[in-house]
Every structure is written in structure tokens, then in C-alpha cells.
Amino acid sequence: EPEVTQTPSHQVTQMGQEVILRCVPISNHLYFYWYRQILGQKVEFLVSFYNNEISEKSEIFDDQFSVERPDGSNFTLKIRSTKLEDSAMYFCASGPTGLQPQHFGDGTRLSIL
Amino acid sequence: KNEVEQSPQNLTAQEGEFITINCSYSVGISALHWLQQHPGGGIVSLFMLSSGKKKHGRLIATINIQEKHSSLHITASHPRDSAVYICAVRNNAGNMLTFGGGTRLMVKP
Numbered sequence: 630e631p632e633v634t635q636t637p638s639h640q641v642t643q644m645g646q647e648v649i650l651r652c653v654p655i656s657n658h659l660y661f662y663w664y665r666q667i668l669g670q671k672v673e674f675l676v677s678f679y680n681n682e683i684s685e686k687s688e689i690f691d692d693q694f695s696v697e698r699p700d701g702s703n704f705t706l707k708i709r710s711t712k713l714e715d716s717a718m719y720f721c722a723s724g725p726t727g728l729q730p731q732h733f734g735d736g737t738r739l740s741i742l
Numbered sequence: 743k744n745e746v747e748q749s750p751q752n753l754t755a756q757e758g759e760f761i762t763i764n765c766s767y768s769v770g771i772s773a774l775h776w777l778q779q780h781p782g783g784g785i786v787s788l789f790m791l792s793s794g795k796k797k798h799g800r801l802i803a804t805i806n807i808q809e810k811h812s813s814l815h816i817t818a819s820h821p822r823d824s825a826v827y828i829c830a831v832r833n834n835a836g837n838m839l840t841f842g843g844g845t846r847l848m849v850k851p
Contacts, residue, residue: 660837672785672828672841685836718783727837730775733785 652721765829
């Protein structure tokens with residue numbers, strides 16, 4: 630069965646550094662999402678992406694964050710200048726439409742030192 | 743903003759027991775998702791429903807739109823069902839999901 634794959638599984642970065650989290654969605658899916666889960670807390674929506682542009686974003690997704698689909702297969706989340714509070718598990722998800730169940734990747738654990 | 747509450751937060755059951763996890767939300771929605779999060783952190787979508795009832799194997803999900811409430815039932819529970827079960831709702835406008843805090847289920851042999 631096709632899967633959403635995320636790399637790396639664990640990223641350790643110094644505070645203030647830029648980090649790029651990578652995702653390969655399922656190939657025929659058109660909707661892409663990023664979520665985060667701070668340890669011990671709820672999963673939170675960050676952003677949805679469709680037709681090469683952001684379709685929706687949450688209050689968390691400020692100017693420090695950006696998303697890109699650089700080559701038609703990868704979907705990336707960039708955090709420009711990381712803060713300690715960005716430490717979390719980041720999940721990518723994709724769906725064939727906006728109305729069907731999303732398929733989640735296994736997540737990238739981001740640790741900011 | 744939709745408030746999504748799940749109960750119980752933690753649940754321990756003996757193998758074979760029938761399990762019910764509840765989810766309530768505050769604002770009308772277009773769909774509700776039940777997700778399973780494994781100890782390693784990975785998330786699997788179990789159901790998406792907007793009305794009535796769905797069944798997949800030993801799992802049953804129901805939703806009552808008028809009461810803004812959904813339940814996830816597990817029949818003949820098994821230790822491999824041990825996981826965190828998360829309810830998430832999609833609001834009427836857009837695709838954004840709002841998540842509940844999860845129910846941590848442990849099924850003992």
C-alpha cells in the first residue's frame with residue numbers, strides 16, 4: 630500500500646538555525662498537510678497546501694514557517710530560525726481530495742538545543 | 743473555535759472486553775476523524791464519518807450530529823489495540839482539523 634514518507638525521522642538542530650523537514654506524499658494525492666505535536670500535547674494543524682499554494686494555515690504558522698513543493702513529489706516544511714518551543718513531532722499528511730481521509734507519515738521528531 | 747473533548751483520557755481493559763471511547767465537539771462540523779497513534783508516534787486514520795455509523799473489522803464508529811458527539815467502539819479487544827485514539831473534526835469551512843487530546847488505551851492479556 631502506498632505510504633507517506635518523512636525524512637529524517639529525528640532532527641537535532643541548534644536554536645536559531647534553519648531546518649527543513651521533508652515529506653513524500655502519496656503520488657496521486659492532491660492535498661498536503663503539516664501538523665505538529667509537542668510532547669504530551671494535542672496534535673495541532675499547521676498548514677494545508679493545494680494546487681501549489683497554501684489553502685489554509687493556523688495561527689501557529691507564522692512568518693518563521695514556509696512550505697514548498699519544489700519538484701512535484703517532495704513537500705517540505707521550513708522553519709527559518711528555530712526556537713526551543715519548536716521542538717515537537719512534525720507530521721506530514723496527504724489526501725486525494727480535501728474531503729477524504731488523510732494518510733499520515735510516521736513523523737519527524739525535531740529537537741532544538 | 744471548535745473545542746474537542748475526549749473521554750476517558752486513559753482506559754485500561756482486559757483482553758476481550760468491549761471498549762467505548764467518546765468524543766464531543768462544540769461547533770458544527772463537516773466530518774469527524776478517528777485516528778490511532780502507536781507508541782512510536784505514527785498516526786493511522788481509522789474512520790472518517792459525517793453521519794451514522796461505520797464498521798471496519800472489530801472497530802465501529804458512530805456519530806450523532808445533533809448532539810455533537812461521536813463514539814469509537816472496539817469489540818473483543820486485544821493487546822495489539824493498545825494505542826492512543828484521537829478524535830479530530832473538520833469544520834464546515836475549510837480542511838483544517840481540530841484534534842482532541844486523545845484516549846490512551848491499554849489492553850491487558
